[in-house]
Amino acid sequence: MGKYRCFEVRERGYNEFSRSVELKDTQELPPGEVLVRVHYSSLNYKDALSASGNRGVTRRYPHTPGIDAAGVVEDSSVPAFLPGDQVIVSGYDLGMNHAGGFAEYVRVPSEWVVRLPAGLSLKQAMMLGTAGFTAGRCVEMLLIQGCLPSQGDILVTGATGGVGSISVAILARLGFAVTALTGKNESAFLRNLGAQAVLSRIEFLRSRKKVLLPERWSGVVDTLGGEYLETAIKETRYEGVVTSCGNAASGNLALSVYPFIIRGVRLIGIDSARCSMEIRERVWCRLATDFKFIQLEELAMVISLEQLDAAIEAMLAGSLRGRVVIRLI
Ligand SMILES: NC(=O)c1ccc[n+]([C@@H]2O[C@H](COP(=O)([O-])OP(=O)(O)OC[C@H]3O[C@@H](n4cnc5c(N)ncnc54)[C@H](OP(=O)(O)O)[C@@H]3O)[C@@H](O)[C@H]2O)c1
Incomplete structure (x- = not known):
């Protein structure tokens, strides 16, 4: 598959962390049955903690944060998902101790993958995100x-x-x-x-x-x-x-x-990281139907991987409003 871009957090010394956009090889991705070409990710509070060295969220660095990813299946070793399927991956260990969605690719266990519900685009799914x-x-x-x-x-x-x-x-x-x-x-x-x-x-x-x-x-x-x-x-x-x-x-x-x-x-x-697949599918479906609201597009600001560092600082300062979506295509 070759090289991909990601937002990497590295430990530089005691309690000192650096954040930068890096090129990595897809062979370095963790094991999993489904390889997803990420189109959009989103910024959540937990990501801001992971990106600043919070060991309660992420134990080991270097690490790619991002508890959310929405994209298209590129490779799958299970029949439930086929190349071309549009999917959402969020929660479980994604972006915590498993390389996350602030990257052009994620590779994840198939049990973490939710099919994109009809009525939502990949971008809208990440405007919502975790x-x-x-x-x-x-x-x-x-x-x-x-x-x-x-x-x-x-x-x-x-x-x-x-x-x-x-x-x-x-x-x-x-x-x-x-x-x-x-x-x-x-x-x-x-x-x-x-x-x-x-x-x-x-x-x-x-x-x-x-x-x-x-x-x-x-x-x-x-x-x-x-x-x-x-x-x-x-x-x-x-x-x-x-x-x-x-x-x-x-x-x-x-x-x-x-x-x-x-x-x-x-x-x-309320926990969203470990809740069952039944709840996950049902709530995503409701977000696409009876919970869908018309102001969603106005709530989100779309940024690049390069702009993520500043958005993380703003989130930690409590000064952000609404949602931050990271575009990876
Ligand atoms: N249980 C789960 O599965 C789960 C899932 C997602 C998020 N969460 C948690 O839910 C919380 C919100 O997440 P989020 O993604 O919405 O974060 P967020 O976008 O950063 O929003 C947090 C909001 O809380 C207020 N705030 C921030 N710092 C504060 C402080 N020190 N004192 C009082 N108010 C403060 C601010 O709103 P105002 O300025 O409008 O008051 C801020 O916009 C976080 O603690 C996150 O970890 C939990």
Whole structure:
């Protein structure tokens, strides 16, 4: 197959990492049944951590990050996938400890590969990416738990981020009244996605000391953790549902049991890396059908491998808005 371009992270010294676009040989790719010519990848928070030497995400360097890839099968040793098939690969160990999607090729186990659903292009699939899949999974969980638009407002935290912005758009599309929590001055962007109200992070944390707060939310999509998740749970209405998928602010959660034993609040964890293929196929299919929203193209900025380094810095600083797609064709 020959040479391919990739975004490589190398360890230069104790806690010192460099990032550059390199040429590698496809023979260096890890083993797997399916070789995919990547057309698009996307930037997720986990990639920013992997690209800056976070050992909780990536144990060994040199390494090619990228937990998302969408492209065309070039070679396959299993009958389920044939050359020319359009596919999505995301989650599992891709981009963590297995060479990832910030490259023109990935080689992966066939169990990691999802067929591109009808109704999405490869580019749209990466505009969504793991962030969109996770947003879809959070929203689906609210629905599975019985949340209905008539029951009251839904809070989305980290609302201008990838998971947050897509959650706002899907929920609004389904008829929910969404309150978007943000640290940025981005009301117009969030209202265009369908948010009915925009709340500032500072204002939100003002009264958080009490064990229970006035009931406001019938459901929550939380991407931040820490005091934001604590406050959201304390403000969740009787038998409301809180989904927790992220730790952009903190991995901690300091709470009393009162929201659970007095209000019957349900706290549900969401993982997209290891969830079953059945869930994966179903949620991708919903993202292409009933969860599909018209603002998707406006949410994403398309960049090259060369522009990735700056985008990673912006993501770590929390200053990005929406999604970053990396074009590899
Ligand atoms: N469980 C899973 O499988 C899964 C899958 C995907 C992502 N995640 C996690 O979900 C979280 C969000 O991912 P993402 O891809 O949406 O990231 P992202 O695009 O970087 O968005 C994160 C957003 O959180 C807010 N934020 C960032 N730093 C913050 C801080 N220190 N304090 C308070 N708010 C902060 C910002 O939004 P505002 O300025 O609008 O507040 C930012 O845009 C991450 O923790 C990620 O690891 C988990």
